[in-house]
Amino acid sequence: MKNRASNRSPVAAGRKESDGGVDVDPAGRSAEPRVAATDSRPPRVGFAGKLRRSWPLLVFGIATGAGLGIYFLGGSDRGLERPLELTLRPIPAIYSPERAIGYLETICDFGPRPTGSEAMKRQQEYLTDFFTQNGASVELQKESIRHPLTGEAVEMANLIASWYPERPIRFLLCAHYDTRPFPDRDRNDPKGVFVGANDGASGVAAWMEMSHQFSSLPSDVGVDVVLFDAEEFVFAEGRDDYFLGSTHFAQQYRMSPPAVAYRAGVLLDMVGDRELQLLYERNSLRYARDVTKSIWQTARRLGVRAFVPRTRMQDIRDDHLPLNQIAGIPTTDLIDFDYPRPGFRAPQYWHTTEDVPEKCSGTSLAAVTWTVHQWIIEQSGK
Numbered sequence: 001m002k003n004r005a006s007n008r009s010p011v012a013a014g015r016k017e018s019d020g021g022v023d024v025d026p027a028g029r030s031a032e033p034r035v036a037a038t039d040s041r042p043p044r045v046g047f048a049g050k051l052r053r054s055w056p057l058l059v060f061g062i063a064t065g066a067g068l069g070i071y072f073l074g075g076s077d078r079g080l081e082r083p084l085e086l087t088l089r090p091i092p093a094i095y096s097p098e099r100a101i102g103y104l105e106t107i108c109d110f111g112p113r114p115t116g117s118e119a120m121k122r123q124q125e126y127l128t129d130f131f132t133q134n135g136a137s138v139e140l141q142k143e144s145i146r147h148p149l150t151g152e153a154v155e156m157a158n159l160i161a162s163w164y165p166e167r168p169i170r171f172l173l174c175a176h177y178d179t180r181p182f183p184d185r186d187r188n189d190p191k192g193v194f195v196g197a198n199d200g201a202s203g204v205a206a207w208m209e210m211s212h213q214f215s216s217l218p219s220d221v222g223v224d225v226v227l228f229d230a231e232e233f234v235f236a237e238g239r240d241d242y243f244l245g246s247t248h249f250a251q252q253y254r255m256s257p258p259a260v261a262y263r264a265g266v267l268l269d270m271v272g273d274r275e276l277q278l279l280y281e282r283n284s285l286r287y288a289r290d291v292t293k294s295i296w297q298t299a300r301r302l303g304v305r306a307f308v309p310r311t312r313m314q315d316i317r318d319d320h321l322p323l324n325q326i327a328g329i330p331t332t333d334l335i336d337f338d339y340p341r342p343g344f345r346a347p348q349y350w351h352t353t354e355d356v357p358e359k360c361s362g363t364s365l366a367a368v369t370w371t372v373h374q375w376i377i378e379q380s381g382k
Contacts, residue, residue: 174319
């Protein structure tokens with residue numbers, strides 16, 4: 001896949017996928033019973049490309065025998081043929097899978113939500129009302145950007161919902177809430193309708209679910225939920241820039257630091273997969289190793305097996321890069337890059353018309369919410 005340095009952004013533009021380990025100059029130059037997953041998932045890059053990168057593993061897998069239950073075809077990072085139970089014990093009832101998936105469905109009912117669209121504006125109104133009712137102060141951080149096709153000015157707006165900004169320990173909880181303009185990976189309908197259930201709505205729905213717990217945070221902890229716009233306002237691969245909203249947020253944070261700096265950040269992206277498996281992401285380990293490792297330790301203590309303590313072979317470019325590189329906020333990316341499980345002739349939902357609520361799981365959202373909430377509580381005592 002192609003990545004290129006942005007002409008406008010202090011970080012390199014690129015999709016949420018492997019970059020082969022290419023780094024960017026920081027200065028900017030270039031209560032539910034445990035469940036088993038059921039879907040399969042494809043790689044996010046082309047089959048041939050991932051196969052070229054992983055053929056040594058394929059040979060190794062064949063040589064050592066298939067009895068280990070390891071598959072490498074298509075460059076999978078997964079390493080498990082059987083569906084993995086998301087949790088070893090029931091998710092506490094305060095984290096509701098039904099409520100979480102309901103939020104995701106409501107967001108998707110707005111339809112496609114690219115930057116500047118009417119559906120995005122309706123989503124902003126809905127989320128502003130929702131978070132305000134749950135005790136937050138909400139603002140839209142606006143900036144004018146250029147439409148890649150027409151050259152016209154488009155209003156980009158990050159949504160910032162704040163709880164207890166005066167408290168001495170603060171966490172940044174973030175996701176992107178825009179959708180790609182078209183399902184460009186859909187072989188049959190690349191200009192069709194893309195509602196972005198997993199890639200766009202899942203992180204938002206998880207933070208909505210978690211916001212029900214913010215009134216009972218430890219007395220020294222405050223949080224900001226920041227939803228980034230223009231994460232992928234991209235019409236032509238290799239030409240248009242990614243991560244415009246998070247880059248703008250990071251620049252503003254660096255130029256005008258808040259009275260209380262963030263201790264850490266957590267980015268959620270594509271966390272609604274029915275077969276959720278979250279591996280360590282390499283850039284997250286590079287920039288926020290302690291944050292990343294500690295979340296997986298919390299998941300292990302809780303018995304949330306969706307967090308797999310193994311490192312992906314590839315780096316992921318996502319909104320956490322400007323947060324780490326520009327703002328200096330140690331931020332980890334919780335992302336299930338494969339949607340659904342990869343494999344020969346497996347279905348592909350990522351950036352297709354098939355990324356719909358029916359392909360997502362409220363249990364996956366609740367498991368992530370449970371883990372991150374408990375991690376924040378644990379961090380407050382350190």
